[in-house]
Amino acid sequence: MITTNASSLILRQGELARAGLALPVGLRQPQQIVFYGANAEIYGQGEKAGTLYQVEYGAVRIYRLLADGRRQISAFHVAGEVFGFESDVHHHFFAEAICPSGIRIFSQPIDPQLAGDILPVAIAALVRVQEHLLVIGRQSASERVAAFLIDMMDRQGGLPEIELPMSRADIADYLGLTIETVSRAFSKFKVKGAIRLRGARMVEILRPQSLRAICS
Amino acid sequence: MITTNASSLILRQGELARAGLALPVGLRQPQQIVFYGANAEIYGQGEKAGTLYQVEYGAVRIYRLLADGRRQISAFHVAGEVFGFESDVHHHFFAEAICPSGIRIFSQPIDPQLAGDILPVAIAALVRVQEHLLVIGRQSASERVAAFLIDMMDRQGGLPEIELPMSRADIADYLGLTIETVSRAFSKFKVKGAIRLRGARMVEILRPQSLRAICS
DNA sequence: CGTAATGTTGACAAGGGTCAAGCTTAGTGG
DNA sequence: CCACTAAGCTTGACCCTTGTCAACATTACG
Structure with missing residues (x-):
């Protein structure tokens, strides 16, 4: 399944830091940036948790598997986004790089006194997943794909030319559909x-309002 | 739609407190217990958020609507469970009592120093919703209903005789199916x-392992 | 340039939605 | 206390959307 093995190259701390990726105070700690090749595993189900991650560049998928191999991707994360709190002691999910990606890793356990800084991030993630639940549970195939394209457009700055880092299989497993x-x-x-x-994987949104009308 | 109006009866603080409903330290604050009749709204989409709730007795549904009325219930909450952080400034969801319910309300804004106590609860909610996403996105109708019954059984102490407080319409909107x-x-x-x-609404689970086999 | 992975399209099948009728249960009022 | 009513639930028939299987096209990569 995984065609490229996890290749991790530790970069100097802060090397790729840039404006626009402001961090909560609670995360200003010793950290490093690790490089992951396409399809490399960042963490796996059952592994020890307690670490937070931020996408520096590239893209990440968070997913879970059924025993027979059916997969549900619960989230994609692109540059600037924080992930990894979808877990308590051990991870319940897998996280993989979709394409070559740089991930900032906060390896220290979160200081309880600073949890107030990441609570809003966790709550935002909760809201996102619940909204995605509505899409998957109650919308048709066309509505789901339209919602996905609008979401990706908004997350890439609202520009009408969007680059999809993920395959049709990833999109299908995110939307609860088949690739066909x-x-x-x-x-x-x-x-x-x-x-x-x-x-x-290069989509030009010619009529965004048309797509927005489809996903209600 | 709502057949019984919200009737709220404020009870003395702690009147119904009992063992087994241990609270995070961050929530030991001034509080009250409010009674809600069946289908009474606890909070609505767009309302000011910042309050936490705990089910004292009864049951609650958290849901969201599409413009055309399609509904997705993202969670049910029964006695002892905490909800209400599925929001940042304003609520993105509705919360309603399913049946006559007592709700403990923590009206004070969360003390940032004590957020560490509720972060684990928020993360647990996130994990729950993501697991539910897998059920809705990738499992068949039978698998979803079996998973629902097993979940309800586990949450009612694992006893094989379970009482469902919610209607078939609620179950359908929770599982992304129709009542039929x-x-x-x-x-x-x-x-x-x-x-x-x-x-x-009274289900006796005769062969739990049979249901568990269905939902993989 | 050749090959494998990825994506598209078509034909067909099936799971679940829709519509409709009948049944059960709980609640209400005589 | 019982009968009536309405809401909720079940069941059947039918159909549509989406999944499955297969062939072919395109793209990426060695």
Whole structure:
């Protein structure tokens, strides 16, 4: 399944820090940036937790598996986003780099006195997942794909030209669909003139309001 | 839709406190217990947030609506459980009493120094929702209903006789199904001898391992 | 340039939704 | 206390959306 093994290259602390990625005070601690190749595992189900992560560049998927291999991706994370608190003592989920990615790692256990700084981040994650639950539980295939494209556009600064780091299989497992259904939804939007595809992973949103109308 | 209006009756502080409902230290504050009738709204989307709630007795549903009325229930809460942090400044969700319920309300804003106490609770809620995402995104109707019954059994102390406070419509909106499909799943389990129904809302789990096998 | 991975499209099947009818239960009022 | 009513639940028939399987196209990479 994993085609590239986890290759981790430790970079100097703060080397890639840049504006716009402001951190909560509670996370200003010793830290390092680790490089992960495509499909490299960042942490796995059952591993010891208590660490937080921030995407410096690249993209990450958080997922869970059923015994028979069915997979549900609960979140994608792109540059600037913090993840890793979807766990108590041991991780309940897998985290993998989708493409070559730099991950800032906060390896110290969170200081209880500073938990107030990360609580809002955890709550924001909770709200995001609950909203995603509504999409998966109650929306049709087209509505899910439209919502996904709008979400990705918003997270990449609202520009109409978006680069999808993830495969159709990842999108399908995020939306609770099959790759064929995702592909058909893309094709339908293309025929309607709502989007244009420059290669499978480069999407130009021609009529955002058309997509927004679809996902209610 | 709401057949009984919110009737709130403020009880003396701590009147119904009992063992087994231990609270995080951060929540030992001035508080009160409010009574809500069936279908009474505890809070609504857009309302000011910052309050935490604990079910004293009864049950609560947390949900969100689409513009056309489709509903997704993201969680049920029963006696002892804390909810209300699925929000930042304003609530993104609705909370309603399913049946006559007593709710302990912590109206003071959370002391940042004590946020460490509620962070684990928020993280547990996040893990729960993400696991539910897997159920809704990747499991069949039968698997979802079986998982629901097992979950309810575990939350009621593991006893095989469980009382469902919620209607089939609530279960359907929790599992991303229709009431007919939920009903058919119940009937199928009944025919298979896995459960017995004493009235629509009183379920006897005859063969828990059979249900556990279904939900993988 | 060749090969494997990824993505698209079509034909068909099936799981679950929709609509409709009938049944059960709880609540209400005579 | 019982009968009536309405809400909730169950069941059946049918159909549609989405999944499955297969073939083919495209892209990425060695």
